[in-house]
Amino acid sequence: GYFESCNIHRNRIAGFEVKAYANPTVVRCEIHHGQTGGIYVHEKGRGQFIENKIYANNFAGVWITSNSDPTSRGNSIFNGNQGGVYIFGDGRGLIEGNDIYGNALAGIQIRTNSCPIVRHNKIHDGQHGGIYVHEKGQGVIEENEVYSNTLAGVWVTTGSTPVLRRNRIHSGKQVGVYFYDNGHGVLEDNDIYNHMYSGVQIRTGSNPKIRRNKIWGGQNGGILVYNSGLGCIEDNEIFDNAMAGVWIKTDSNPTLRRNKIHDGRDGGICIFNGGRGLLEENDIFRNAQAGVLISTNSHPVLRKNRIFDGFAAGIEITNHATATLEGNQIFNNRFGGLFLASGVNVTMKDNKIMNNQDAIEKAVSRGQCLYKISSYTSYPMHDFYRCHTCNTTDRNAICVNCIKKCHQGHDVEFIRHDRFFCDCGAGTLSNPCTLAGEPTHDTDTLYDSAPPIESNTLQHN
Numbered sequence: 001g002y003f004e005s006c007n008i009h010r011n012r013i014a015g016f017e018v019k020a021y022a023n024p025t026v027v028r029c030e031i032h033h034g035q036t037g038g039i040y041v042h043e044k045g046r047g048q049f050i051e052n053k054i055y056a057n058n059f060a061g062v063w064i065t066s067n068s069d070p071t072s073r074g075n076s077i078f079n080g081n082q083g084g085v086y087i088f089g090d091g092r093g094l095i096e097g098n099d100i101y102g103n104a105l106a107g108i109q110i111r112t113n114s115c116p117i118v119r120h121n122k123i124h125d126g127q128h129g130g131i132y133v134h135e136k137g138q139g140v141i142e143e144n145e146v147y148s149n150t151l152a153g154v155w156v157t158t159g160s161t162p163v164l165r166r167n168r169i170h171s172g173k174q175v176g177v178y179f180y181d182n183g184h185g186v187l188e189d190n191d192i193y194n195h196m197y198s199g200v201q202i203r204t205g206s207n208p209k210i211r212r213n214k215i216w217g218g219q220n221g222g223i224l225v226y227n228s229g230l231g232c233i234e235d236n237e238i239f240d241n242a243m244a245g246v247w248i249k250t251d252s253n254p255t256l257r258r259n260k261i262h263d264g265r266d267g268g269i270c271i272f273n274g275g276r277g278l279l280e281e282n283d284i285f286r287n288a289q290a291g292v293l294i295s296t297n298s299h300p301v302l303r304k305n306r307i308f309d310g311f312a313a314g315i316e317i318t319n320h321a322t323a324t325l326e327g328n329q330i331f332n333n334r335f336g337g338l339f340l341a342s343g344v345n346v347t348m349k350d351n352k353i354m355n356n357q358d359a360i361e362k363a364v365s366r367g368q369c370l371y372k373i374s375s376y377t378s379y380p381m382h383d384f385y386r387c388h389t390c391n392t393t394d395r396n397a398i399c400v401n402c403i404k405k406c407h408q409g410h411d412v413e414f415i416r417h418d419r420f421f422c423d424c425g426a427g428t429l430s431n432p433c434t435l436a437g438e439p440t441h442d443t444d445t446l447y448d449s450a451p452p453i454e455s456n457t458l459q460h461n
Contacts, residue, residue: 001024001025002024002025002027003016003024003025003026003027003029004026004027004028004029005027005028005029006026006029006030007029007030008029008030008031008032009030009031009032009033009034010033010034010035011034011035011036012035012036013034013035013036013040014034014036014037014038014039014040014063015031015032015034015037015038015039015054015057016031016038016039016040016047016049017040017041017042018039018040018041018042018045018046018047018068018070019041019042019043019044019045019068020043020044020045021044021045021046022045022046022047023045023046023047023048024047024048025047025048025050026039026047026048026049026050026052027048027050027051027052028050028051028052029052029053030052030053030055031052031053031054031055031057031061032053032054032055032056032057033056033057034057034058034059035058036057036058036059037057037058037059037060037061037062037063037086038054038055038057038060038061038062038077038080039054039061039062039063039070039072040063041062041063041064041065041068041070041091041093042063042064042065042066042068043066043067043068044066044067044068044069045068045070046068046069046070046071047070047071048070048071048073049062049070049071049072049073049075050071050073050074050075051073051074051075052075052076053075053076053078054075054076054077054078054080055076055077055078055079055080056079056080056081057080057081057082058081058082059080059081059082059086060080060082060083060084060085060086060105060109061077061078061080061083061084061085061100061103062075062077062084062085062086063086063087063088064085064086064087064088064091064092064093064114064116065087065088065089065090065091065114066089066090066091067090067091067092068091068092068093069092069093069094070093070094071093071094071096072085072093072094072095072096072098073094073096073097073098074096074097074098075098075099076098076099076100077098077099077100077101077103078099078100078101078102078103079101079102079103080103080104080105081104082103082104082105083103083104083105083106083107083108083109083128083132084100084101084103084106084107084108084123084126085098085100085107085108085109086108086109087108087109087110087111087114087116087137087139088109088110088111088112088114089112089113089114090112090113090114090115091110091114091115091116092114092115092116093116093117094116094117094119095108095116095117095118095119095121096117096118096119096120096121097119097120097121098121098122099121099122100121100122100123100124100126101122101123101124101125101126102125102126102127103126103127103128104126104127104128105126105127105128105132106126106128106129106130106131106132106155107123107124107126107129107130107131107146107149108121108123108130108131108132109131109132109133109134110131110132110133110134110137110138110139110160110162111132111133111134111135111136111137111160112135112136112137113136113137113138114137114138114139115137115138115139115140116139116140117139117140117142118131118139118140118141118142118144119140119141119142119143119144120143120144121144121145122144122145122147123144123145123146123147123149124145124146124147124148124149125147125148125149126149126150126151127150128149128150128151129149129150129151129152129153129154129155130146130147130149130152130153130154130169130172131144131146131153131154131155132154132155133154133155133156133157133160133162133183133185134155134156134157134158134160134183135158135159135160136158136159136160136161137160137161137162138160138161138162139162139163140162140163140165141154141162141163141164141165141167142163142164142165142166142167143165143166143167144167144168145167145168145170146167146168146169146170146172147168147169147170147171147172148171148172148173149172149173150173150174151172151173151174152172152174152175152176152177152178153169153170153172153175153176153177153192153195154167154169154176154177154178155178155180155183156177156178156179156180156183156184156185156206156208157179157180157181157182157183157206158181158182158183159182159183159184160183160184160185161184161185161186162185162186163185163186163188164177164185164186164187164188164190165186165188165189165190166188166189166190167190167191168190168191169190169191169192169193170191170192170193170194170195170217171193171194171195172195172196173195173196174195174196174197175195175197175198175199175200175201176192176193176195176198176199176200176215176218177190177192177199177200177201178200178201179200179201179202179203179206179208179229179231180201180202180203180204180206181203181204181205181206182204182205182206182207183206183208184206184207184208185208185209186208186209186211187200187208187209187210187211187213188209188210188211188212188213189211189212189213190213190214191213191214192213192214192215192216193214193215193216193217193218194216194217194218195217195218195219195220196219196220197218197219197220198218198220198221198222198223198224198241198243198247199215199216199217199218199221199222199223199238199241200213200215200222200223200224201223201224201225201226201229202223202224202225202226202229202230202231202252202254203225203226203227203228203229203252204227204228204229205228205229205230206229206230206231207230207231207232208231208232209231209232209234210223210231210232210233210234210236211232211234211235211236212234212235212236213236213237214236214237214239215236215237215238215239215241216237216238216239216240216241217240217241217242218241218242218243219241219242219243220242220243221241221242221243221244221245221246221247221266222238222239222241222244222245222246222261222264223236223238223245223246223247224246224247224249225246225247225248225249225252225254225275225277226247226248226249226250226252227250227251227252228250228251228252228253229252229253229254230252230253230254231254231255232254232255232257233246233254233255233256233257233259234255234256234257234258234259235257235258235259236259236260237259237260237262238259238260238261238262238264239260239261239262239263239264240263240264240265241264241265241266242265242266243264243265243266243267244264244266244267244268244269244270244289244293245261245262245264245267245268245269245284245287246259246261246268246269246270247269247270247271248269248270248271248272248275248276248277248298248300249270249271249272249273249274249275249298250273250274250275251273251274251275251276252275252276252277253275253276253277253278254277254278255277255278255280256269256277256278256279256280256282257278257280257281257282258280258281258282259282259283260282260283260285261282261283261284261285261287262283262284262285262286262287263285263286263287264287264288264289265288266287266288266289267287267288267289267290267291267292267293267312268284268285268287268289268290268291268292268307268310269282269284269291269292269293270290270292270293270295271292271293271294271295271298271300271321272293272294272295272296272298272319272321273295273296273297273298274296274297274298275298275300276298276299276300276301277300277301278300278301278303279292279300279301279302279303279305280302280303280304280305281303281304281305282305282306283305283306283308284305284306284307284308284310285306285307285308285309285310286309286310286311287310287311287312288311288312288377288378289310289311289312289378289379290310290312290313290314290315290316291307291308291310291313291314291315291330291333292305292307292314292315292316293315293316293318294315294316294317294318294321294323295317295318295319295321296319296320296321297319297320297321298321298322298323299321299322299323299324300323300324301323301324301326302315302323302324302325302326302328303324303326303327303328304326304327304328305328305329306328306329306331307328307329307330307331307333308329308330308331308332308333309332309333310333310334310335311334311378312333312334312335312378312379312380313333313335313336313337313338313339313380313381314330314331314333314336314337314338314353314356315328315330315337315338315339316339316341316381316419317338317339317340317341317344317346318341318344318381318418318419319341320343320344321344322344322345322346322347323346323347324346324347324348325338325346325347325348325349325351326348326349326350326351327349327350327351328351328352329351329352329354330351330352330353330354330356331352331353331354331355331356332355332356332357333356333357334356334357334359335356335357335358335359335360335373335378335380335381336356336357336358336359336360336361337353337354337356338351338353339381339419340417341381341416341417341418341419342416342417342418343416359373359380360373360380360381360382363401364382364399364400364401367401367404367405367435368401368435369399369401369402369422369424369425369433369435369436370382370399370401370421370422370425371399371421371422371424371425371426371433371436372425372435372436374421374422375421376421376426378421379419379420379421380419380420380421381417381418381419381420382399382400382417382420383399383400383414383416383417384397384398384399384400384415384416384417384418384420384422385397385398385399385400385403385407385412385413385414385415386398386412386413386415387403387407387410387411387412387413387429388410388411388412388413389407389410389411389412390407390410390429390430390431391430392423392429396423396428396429397415397420397421397422397423398412398422398423398424398429399420399422399424399425401435402422402424402425402433402435402436405434405435406424406431406433406434406435407424422436424436
């Protein structure tokens with residue numbers, strides 16, 4: 001049948017039900033305020049649904065299940081009391097060029113072995129996430145714009161393996177793309193940017209292939225791999241993130257190859273809390289903090305990376321971490337090339353550490369306070385002390401030159417060689433520093449970068 005410009009509303013069941021190879025054409029209809037869903041395609045139903053307005057239905061605007069394969073093109077699917085498009089139970093379908101927005105649950109949900117093609121849609125301003133692929137969902141999801149959703153732009157979980165290609169995923173209120181609980185699949189050639197959390201998160205056994213994406217503008221970093229996350233992360237450009245370009249933590253073990261990780265507002269790669277990982281042939285440059293920071297019982301392998309032009313250290317290893325460093329080139333970093341805290345042991349072979357600016361050693365040799373080169377925004381690694389005469393606490397640290405000059409004759413104690421900024425130079429101790437300039441009001445000397453925000457808040461459909 002052919003249906004055009006009909007107003008179909010307030011039905012007890014779906015506005016349109018299509019099954020058993022039926023193949024209607026439905027054009028420019030309004031399908032709204034249904035007591036269940038708007039369009040229900042099941043039992044090998046087909047159909048062409050073109051340029052309709054589908055809105056304010058109690059369940060999903062479009063349901064596709066049981067080997068059905070309709071085409072939904074150019075529709076507006078909005079303000080549903082549940083999701084926009086719901087594809088489950090071996091559903092198929094071509095979902096193309098639709099405007100899907102303002103729905104209470106995910107804009108598109110794909111589950112239980114369904115495998116649609118989702119292309120050229122705008123999926124935005126949802127009260128939930130953008131696209132939710134779970135329970136072995138599949139699908140080819142390409143050239144969509146997914147933006148301004150309340151939760152993650154795309155979720156991939158529970159054995160799902162979608163292919164996400166050439167999408168623009170941006171301006172979300174949480175994560176861009178979130179793989180968790182054995183979510184897999186391929187994420188390639190996407191632009192992922194300007195999220196309130198990180199661009200990509202991978203956790204709990206998830207092992208996606210992440211290739212040739214541009215990931216930038218994350219307020220909580222570029223990629224976060226945590227809680228036993230995996231992933232093969234290759235040939236991406238990761239830049240201008242507010243925290244680390246890549247975080248690896250809590251027993252995670254990803255592979256990073258041939259990525260460019262640069263111009264971060266914090267460090268390049270931060271590995272801590274038992275993080276591991278194989279980092280090969282990456283270019284890590286022009287980051288505000290350490291190119292690679294390895295901390296708290298972590299043990300990655302770094303091989304044939306170039307770490308250069310950083311505004312702090314090349315590589316820093318601290319807090320009982322270890323590492324294997326082979327064939328890396330570390331050059332032209334402001335603080336210096338490689339810094340090892342007290343008690344740290346590394347395995348090294350054929351690294352070239354050359355032509356670094358060595359600002360820390362130069363400042364020490366000139367008798368300067370290290371706060372002069374760090375301010376309170378970075379943490380140079382050197383010997384630090386406490387002064388019992390000045391009643392410094394466990395959260396304070398004093399550099400070697402301030403000990404010699406400002407605290408001469410005091411009861412002082414060497415603590416260790418590690419990351420810190422000098423509280424004496426920062427003006428936070430009782431006596432003014434005679435080596436540094438203007439004081440700051442920041443009083444909290446931290447020895448590690450701030451932890452990322454993890455996305456554990458999920459509201460399942």
